[in-house]
Amino acid sequence: MGATKTDHFTAEQNxxxxxxxxxxxxxxxxxxxxxxxxxxCICGDIVNELPLAQPTVSQHLKELKNAGLIKGNIEGTAIxxxxxxxxxxxxxxxxxxxxxxxxxxxxxxx
Amino acid sequence: MGATKTDHFTAEQNxxxxxxxxxxxxxxxxxxxxxxxxxxCICGDIVNELPLAQPTVSQHLKELKNAGLIKGNIEGTAIxxxxxxxxxxxxxxxxxxxxxxxxxxxxxxx
DNA sequence: TATTTATATTGCAATATTACGATATAAATT
DNA sequence: AATTTATATCGTAATATTGCAATATAAATA
Numbered sequence: 001m002g003a004t005k006t007d008h009f010t011a012e013q014n015x016x017x018x019x020x021x022x023x024x025x026x027x028x029x030x031x032x033x034x035x036x037x038x039x040x041c042i043c044g045d046i047v048n049e050l051p052l053a054q055p056t057v058s059q060h061l062k063e064l065k066n067a068g069l070i071k072g073n074i075e076g077t078a079i080x081x082x083x084x085x086x087x088x089x090x091x092x093x094x095x096x097x098x099x100x101x102x103x104x105x106x107x108x109x110x
Numbered sequence: 111m112g113a114t115k116t117d118h119f120t121a122e123q124n125x126x127x128x129x130x131x132x133x134x135x136x137x138x139x140x141x142x143x144x145x146x147x148x149x150x151c152i153c154g155d156i157v158n159e160l161p162l163a164q165p166t167v168s169q170h171l172k173e174l175k176n177a178g179l180i181k182g183n184i185e186g187t188a189i190x191x192x193x194x195x196x197x198x199x200x201x202x203x204x205x206x207x208x209x210x211x212x213x214x215x216x217x218x219x220x
Numbered sequence: 221t222a223t224t225t226a227t228a229t230t231g232c233a234a235t236a237t238t239a240c241g242a243t244a245t246a247a248a249t250t
Numbered sequence: 251a252a253t254t255t256a257t258a259t260c261g262t263a264a265t266a267t268t269g270c271a272a273t274a275t276a277a278a279t280a
């Protein structure tokens with residue numbers, strides 16, 4: 001095969017995987033970090049910041065947007081991108097969940 | 111092309127991407143959730159839990175272990191897997207960083 | 221030591237991702 | 251209206267991932 005068996009998992013699991021996958025590339029981590037730093041920017045700023053061509057950056061932005069991690073507003077000829085808080089909270093909740101369990105049990109594994 | 115330009119990004123960015131990528135598959139999210147629930151288990155338990163063949167589960171476990179999200183201890187003929195806290199803290203720190211910035215600025219994007 | 225039990229590795233086909241040149245789109249400016 | 255500015259989409263080559271059958275490994279047990 002090669003295709004992920006998406007239908008065998010819950011919507012929640014698939015949604016979390018989509019968000020995590022969106023962050024599973026150093027360029028997209030770099031974009032997120034840059035967005036944190038500058039708060040808001042346009043695609044061209046990122047093209048100047050990263051060693052990637054414009055279509056590649058555009059594609060990465062699309063994936064981050066699709067995963068709900070960023071949002072973009074049209075501003076003249078440009079599109080203004082920034083972090084989308086609900087998306088961040090979604091994945092952060094997953095890690096909080098894990099940490100809560102680890103704190104509660106506080107046991108050395110196997 | 112097709113290969114990720116890993117060398118153009120920082121070690122930190124690449125490490126975070128590896129962790130996120132490891133979680134970028136519903137089966138691996140499901141494995142993490144199962145591990146949270148049962149605290150510790152062997153590969154065979156996961157094979158019984160998920161709709162995937164043994165080699166596939168073994169492969170997913172390898173990726174999670176490689177990313178530092180889980181660890182495994184040999185226990186007779188079986189290998190006992192559980193969550194690796196430092197790996198969780200690493201990626202959780204990234205989201206904490208984002209959340210801290212969002213809280214501080216509290217501004218509607220563009 | 222032969223068998224059982226549990227997991228890992230290999231090999232391979234199907235599919236997905238990455239990157240970018242070329243091109244399209246769309247709003248602003250001249 | 252032609253040009254500029256900024257981004258998106260298309261097409262495509264290179265590479266990576268997913269999933270599993272077959273097989274290998276390795277410790278425990280009979």
